[in-house]
Amino acid sequence: MPVALDLEKPFGLNAAGALARHVAEGDPEAIETLYRLVSRTSRYLLSRRLRDEDPDDFLHETLTIVVDAIRKRQIRNPAALLGYVKSVVRRQGALCVARNSAARRRTVTSGSFLVANATSGANPETELISRERSDLMHRGLVTLCQRDRELLTRFYLLEEPFHQICIEMNLTETQFRLYKSRAKARLVAWVRAIVHR
Secondary structure (H helix, E strand, O other): OOOOOOOOOOOOHHHHHHHHHHHHOOOHHHHHHHHHHHHHHHHHHHHHOOOOOOHHHHHHHHHHHHHHHHHOOOOOOHHHHHHHHHHHHHHHHHHHHHHHHHHHHHOOOHHHHHHHHHHHOOOHHHHHHHHHHHHHHHHHHHHOOHHHHHHHHHHHHOOOOHHHHHHHHOOOHHHHHHHHHHHHHHHHHHHHHHHOO
């Protein structure tokens, strides 16, 4: 049975409980409604505090966390779904801020980078590192199923628009986002396992 919620009106406890039940059952319309709820909940955070973040990636990481928690029955009170979504959004936002801060601390100023590269010419070490990264990514992509490999390759490497990929692979936007997030997470986990051996 489809979940019909008007997200412009206050979100009632009964509606939240029903939405959680339908998501746990795997209802695609309920997942789409949950996506709209996560999107609405995180709109302020994305526009004000996380301008550098890719909104799609942020939303899908958050959605994946919420859907997994619902399916694993980790939310004790399904009526508290909206509060849980808000806390996940805040936690993910804090992680993004911490990641960006750490990246800024590790980043070299562009002026010193240009001077170092101008004097070094073709750097064999940099070329070797680049080839190793490329080889590692290729080996990682081969470990994924055909759908995931095609999705990541077309979206990230060939930079095809996601609407085109959805049409040609017969996916809804929500399916595309979930498959992309999960495939990316699997690839990152595989790379980390290889690197930390």
